[in-house]
Structure formats: structure tokens, C-alpha cells
Amino acid sequence: MTTNKIIPADIxxxxxxxxxxFHEAKLQDEHEYDAxxxxxxxxxxxxxxxxxxxxxxxxxxxIIYDNRSRIALRIRQFHTGKRYAQEPKSGVRRVTxxxxxxxxxxxxxxxxxxxxxxxxxxxxxxxxxxxxIYNLRRKGDGFEMKKxxxxxxxxxxxxxxxxxLV
Amino acid sequence: MPVENKIDFDTLIxxxxxxxxxxxxxxxxKEELEKIWFKTWVYVGHESEIPKTNDFIMKSIGPxxxxxxRDRKNKIQxxxxxxxxxxxxxxxxxxxxxxxxxxxxxxxxxxxxxxLVGYAFPEGYEGNPNADKKKLGLxxxxxxxxxxxxxxxxxAEEGPSLEEHLGxxxxxxxxxxxxxxxGEIEVTAGxxxxxxxxxxxxxxxxxxxxxxPAFVHSSIFSVAESGIGGLYxxxxxxxxRDYGNGHTEVDLRPEFRKFDEPMRWFGTTxxxxxxxxxxxxxxxxxxxxxxxxxxxxPHAMIYPNLFIAEIQLFVIQPVAVDETVQHVTALQFxxxxxxxxxxxxQTMGSVGPAGFLLADDSEMYERTQRGVKSKQPxxxxxxxxEQREYRDEDGYRVSHATDETPSRGIWRHYRSLMEE
Ligand code: FES
Ligand SMILES: [Fe+2]
Numbered sequence: 001m002t003t004n005k006i007i008p009a010d011i012x013x014x015x016x017x018x019x020x021x022f023h024e025a026k027l028q029d030e031h032e033y034d035a036x037x038x039x040x041x042x043x044x045x046x047x048x049x050x051x052x053x054x055x056x057x058x059x060x061x062x063i064i065y066d067n068r069s070r071i072a073l074r075i076r077q078f079h080t081g082k083r084y085a086q087e088p089k090s091g092v093r094r095v096t097x098x099x100x101x102x103x104x105x106x107x108x109x110x111x112x113x114x115x116x117x118x119x120x121x122x123x124x125x126x127x128x129x130x131x132x133i134y135n136l137r138r139k140g141d142g143f144e145m146k147k148x149x150x151x152x153x154x155x156x157x158x159x160x161x162x163x164x165l166v
Numbered sequence: 167m168p169v170e171n172k173i174d175f176d177t178l179i180x181x182x183x184x185x186x187x188x189x190x191x192x193x194x195x196k197e198e199l200e201k202i203w204f205k206t207w208v209y210v211g212h213e214s215e216i217p218k219t220n221d222f223i224m225k226s227i228g229p230x231x232x233x234x235x236r237d238r239k240n241k242i243q244x245x246x247x248x249x250x251x252x253x254x255x256x257x258x259x260x261x262x263x264x265x266x267x268x269x270x271x272x273x274x275x276x277x278x279x280x281x282l283v284g285y286a287f288p289e290g291y292e293g294n295p296n297a298d299k300k301k302l303g304l305x306x307x308x309x310x311x312x313x314x315x316x317x318x319x320x321x322a323e324e325g326p327s328l329e330e331h332l333g334x335x336x337x338x339x340x341x342x343x344x345x346x347x348x349g350e351i352e353v354t355a356g357x358x359x360x361x362x363x364x365x366x367x368x369x370x371x372x373x374x375x376x377x378x379p380a381f382v383h384s385s386i387f388s389v390a391e392s393g394i395g396g397l398y399x400x401x402x403x404x405x406x407r408d409y410g411n412g413h414t415e416v417d418l419r420p421e422f423r424k425f426d427e428p429m430r431w432f433g434t435t436x437x438x439x440x441x442x443x444x445x446x447x448x449x450x451x452x453x454x455x456x457x458x459x460x461x462x463x464p465h466a467m468i469y470p471n472l473f474i475a476e477i478q479l480f481v482i483q484p485v486a487v488d489e490t491v492q493h494v495t496a497l498q499f500x501x502x503x504x505x506x507x508x509x510x511x512q513t514m515g516s517v518g519p520a521g522f523l524l525a526d527d528s529e530m531y532e533r534t535q536r537g538v539k540s541k542q543p544x545x546x547x548x549x550x551x552e553q554r555e556y557r558d559e560d561g562y563r564v565s566h567a568t569d570e571t572p573s574r575g576i577w578r579h580y581r582s583l584m585e586e
Contacts, residue, residue, distance in 0.1 A: 048520065050358050051260075060356035061495055061513065064520045073390060073515075077522060082385035085525035123363055123532055156260075158359035158491040161528050162519040 017101045017111045020143050028165040029092045033075045041144040044068045048150045085163035091120035109136040129153040175584045182549035186538035189365040195487035203228030204321040207331045209472035212353035213315040223261040229485045237279040244307035244319045245280045280304035335413035338466040345463050346499035347445035357493045358518035364531035366484035373467040374414040374572035386522040404567035408575030412469025419461045431462025442505045477509045548573045
């Protein structure tokens with residue numbers, strides 16, 4: 001393709017990563033559980049710390065600290081149809097922006113982004129704000145998620161139930 | 167100012183029915199603050215959260231914050247976070263180590279036992295007979311007492327002692343500590359804070375409601391192949407127990423004893439925890455250690471706000487008539503690092519805003535809160551198992567694991583507190 005010769009590699013990478021992030025966001029917003037689960041690497045870790053951004057999840061409580069098998073369990077619980085905190089499912093729409101992409105020395109790609117998420121559920125309507133840190137690996141034409149960290153702006157406060165995929 | 171007794175609790179609480187307004191009436195909530203939260207013994211924190219001299223941590227009694235300190239003399243103090251000058255919050259840090267607290271507004275400085283040690287520009291107070299430093303310290307929670315590291319506070323100068331308040335439920339705290347090879351638990355893993363738009367009493371009652379798990383938690387029981395489901399089955403041999411004074415439990419020991427397998431209570435086997443088993447045997451002798459490891463930790467609700475759910479410690483905090491925060495952490499047993507790690511992992515999976523269990527409990531709290539605002543039938547029916555309830559050898563009411571003996575006990579105690 002001629003375009004690849006014209007578009008610098010870093011801009012192309014930024015575009016590819018952004019498209020991946022937007023795709024992941026859509027799967028979460030639309031509760032496409034299986035398609036979302038398929039984005040994970042076999043050693044994937046899904047982490048949402050509590051009480052700050054620099055805690056050690058091996059020592060202190062996190063809101064979510066799922067290894068790959070626990071991610072699968074989370075998805076299986078949704079599929080029972082009796083995960084009441086998501087039955088009925090929340091109406092969710094998020095806007096993800098401010099995407100920064102770097103290639104790490106081990107070849108993995110780290111992307112950072114901000115997201116504002118609107119959630120409507122039986123309790124009411126709520127807004128969440130967070131910083132995402134993605135650690136991605138190349139897989140085929142796309143990427144797989146090795147780690148996704150979600151730094152909620154209010155993670156030191158008492159939070160309402162957070163049962164949709166964030 | 168004495169609270170005028172306008173609400174007749176006798177007509178709102180019957181032995182097997184309670185009136186829906188008890189969960190959403192603002193006046194009742196205000197009266198509960200005075201008669202329960204700012205009067206009786208309330209769990210505040212654990213000694214291991216402030217291990218060193220001059221450590222402090224922010225805690226609460228009901229909606230009100232308190233600073234829990236270990237002062238210079240290693241005495242535990244519970245201080246109200248309100249400057250005696252003009253009322254500013256003296257401390258806004260969650261935890262730390264400090265000999266002194268300086269109010270940022272006009273720089274009055276207090277020791278970590280609450281005494282006013284100095285005010286800025288002292289000339290303005292010199293010769294003023296009312297500016298007596300001894301009278302202008304931080305207010306203290308009137309009574310502080312601890313049992314096996316669990317620290318409780320009561321804002322009433324007088325009343326039953328902590329031992330009298332805990333009564334038979336004290337033994338449940340002993341049971342928690344027994345599971346540690348060193349006989350002590352620690353609270354060192356940090357808290358998740360889960361907010362729910364529901365009255366605090368729905369949470370208290372749910373903690374020892376053995377009727378709901380088979381339904382509310384069937385989603386996770388079925389996919390996690392967890393053994394917990396059977397404990398709350400219709401055929402379970404587990405029991406509910408009412409210790410009086412509002413303290414209740416679901417006693418799972420009959421089920422665990424039936425299987426007679428050490429560590430089954432934690433869903434594991436001695437083989438997977440060789441060091442823990444070795445340390446337990448060394449501490450208690452093989453026979454006693456085996457019994458302890460079969461029985462496991464209790465599922466205990468210490469009224470009004472400390473819930474020990476086998477491997478977790480919850481603190482229930484009302485913040486408004488229809489809003490409650492559950493603070494939750496993994497219990498940690500002194501001298502059991504491998505077990506502790508697994509307890510943290512399981513806790514993170516189960517509880518908090520995204521937990522496999524608690525997110526669904528919380529959903530039920532909120533739906534019931536909205537539900538009871540419907541006009542009719544006005545009453546909630548808590549009569550399950552009343553006809554098959556009996557007294558155990560200690561005289562406490564017990565019944566089947568799914569029976570509402572705990573709820574009835576909780577309301578009996580509540581009525582006695584509110585009628586005082
Ligand atoms: S309000 Fe604290 S010093 Fe004035
Ligand atoms: Fe529950």
C-alpha cells in the first residue's frame with residue numbers, strides 16, 4: 001500500500017491502537033461479553049485499584065484484580081442471567097480520548113487514555129471518570145490485552161456498585 | 167436537649183413483622199443516631215491499623231468521622247474531628263503518623279491525645295478567663311474499650327460495659343482469633359468502600375440472612391463450583407443463632423463437622439497449606455488444631471456495625487436514612503502469610519463495588535429500599551421459622567440456617583434501645 005510509505009510509523013501505530021481502544025470501548029458499552037473476553041491474552045490481568053493509583057495489589061485491596069481465569073468467571077457470571085447488579089443491564093456510553101501511545105523496550109505497546117463514562121441503571125444516572133493504561137501485544141493484524149488498568153478518579157471514595165465492564 | 171419520644175416503636179415492631187417506615191422515615195433515622203450510634207458500643211477499628219506510637223487513622227461512628235490515634239503513651243484515643251475554636255475539620259488525611267494535629271484555619275495545635283497544646287498569637291487570649299486550654303481540647307469519644315484488638319467506642323459517659331454489650335457474642339471474636347496460629351488477627355490490607363442507596367438496617371439484617379444466598383448468589387455459586395451454596399440449602403444442617411443484644415450468627419459448623427475435613431470451610435485442603443497446618447498444630451496441638459481447622463471462622467454480625475464473614479471484616483456505616491457505606495477488607499491471620507494471600511484474593515473477587523457477591527447483595531438492598539416506599543402492605547413479614555425455633559444449651563434462640571431468627575433478634579434489641 002502506498003499510504004504506508006507516506007504515513008509515518010508512529011502515526012500509523014497511534015491510529016491502530018486508537019481503533020483497538022474504540023473497539024474495546026464499544027464491546028463494553030454494548031455488553032458484548034464474549035467478544036470482549038476474546039481480546040484478552042492468556043496471561044491477561046484486569047486491574048482496578050482502590051485508594052490511590054500506586055497501591056500494591058498483591059498486598060492491598062483492589063476493586064478488581066482479575067487474572068485471566070477470573071476474567072472468564074466474571075463473564076460466566078454475566079451469562080447466567082442472574083447477575084442482578086447487571087440484570088437489567090446498565091445503559092453505558094463512554095467517550096475515550098487523550099490517547100498516548102508508546103512502544104516499550106520489550107516490544108509491547110503501552111497506551112494511556114482518559115475516559116468519561118455515563119451509566120444509567122435502576123438506581124439512577126451516574127458519571128464515572130478514569131485513566132486507562134493498556135498494555136498490548138501484537139496478535140495477527142491487531143492486538144491482545146496483556147493488562148488493562150483502570151484508575152478511577154474517585155477510587156479513594158466510597159463508590160456505588162460498579163458491575164458493568166469498565 | 168432530650169429527644170422527645172414521638173414515635174411509638176411498640177406499634178411499629180411486632181415479633182414477626184416490622185413496619186416499612188422504619189427503613190425510610192427521616193425522623194426515625196435521627197432518633198437512631200442518638201439512641202444507637204451516638205450512645206451504644208460501636209466498632210471503630212482494629213489495633214493493628216495503628217501499630218506504632220503516634221499512628222493515626224480516620225474512622226467513623228455512624229455518619230461522624232473520628233480520628234483513631236495511638237498517642238505518645240501508646241493509649242488508643244478516639245477524637246472527634248472538630249476544632250473547638252470554630253469547628254474546622256482538624257485532620258483531612260486518611261492515615262499517618264503524627265504527634266500533633268494543627269488546625270489549618272487559625273493554627274490551634276493539639277496533641278494526639280486531643281489536648282490543646284497551643285494557639286497562634288496567644289496575646290489575644292492572655293488574661294481571658296474563658297480561654298482555658300484545658301477546656302479547649304478536641305472532644306473525645308466518651309468511652310473506648312477493646313477486646314482482642316477490636317476497638318469499640320461509645321459516646322455515652324455511662325452504660326453497659328463492652329463485655330456486657332458483647333455478652334455471648336464475645337466468643338465469636340475468640341473464634342475469629344483462634345484461626346490464627348498466633349491467636350491474633352490483623353487488619354492490614356486496606357478497605358474497599360462500597361456505597362449503597364439503602365437504609366443501614368437492611369444491611370445488618372442481610373448479613374445473617376441465610377435465606378437469600380441460594381437465590382441472590384446462585385449466579386456465582388453455579389459458575390464458580392463453590393461449596394458455599396450447599397451451606398444455605400433447604401437441607402443444610404447449619405443454624406442461625408440470636409445471641410441477644412442484637413448480635414447474631416449463621417453457625418456453619420454443623421455442616422463442616424458433618425464433612426469432617428480440615429480447611430473445607432475455606433474451600434481448600436491441608437495439603438495446599440502445609441506451613442499453616444504445621445503452625446496450627448504447633449500452636450494448639452494436633453487434635454485441637456484439627457477441630458479449629460474444621461470449624462473455620464464465624465459468620466457473625468456484632469450489632470450494630472461489625473460483620474465478620476468468615477474471611478472478611480465489614481464495617482457498616484450509615485451516612486443518611488437511605489445511604490450506607492460498607493467498608494470491607496480481608497481478615498489477615500498473624501503467622502499465616504500464604505493463607506492471607508489467598509484470603510485477599512478471594513475477598514477482592516467477592517466483595518466491594520464489583521464483587522461477585524456483594525454487588526448483587528447491594529442491588530437487593532437498593533431494590534428493597536425503593537420497594538418499601540410503596541404504600542402497601544405496609545409491613546414486612548419476618549416470621550420464617552418462628553414455629554421451629556428453639557433454645558440451645560446456652561439458652562440462645564437457634565433455628566435452621568434459612569430462618570429469620572437473626573432478624574427477629576435484631577428487631578427485639580432495636581426496640582429495646584429505641585424505647586429507652
Ligand atoms: S477553627 Fe481551628 S483554629 Fe480556628
Ligand atoms: Fe449475600
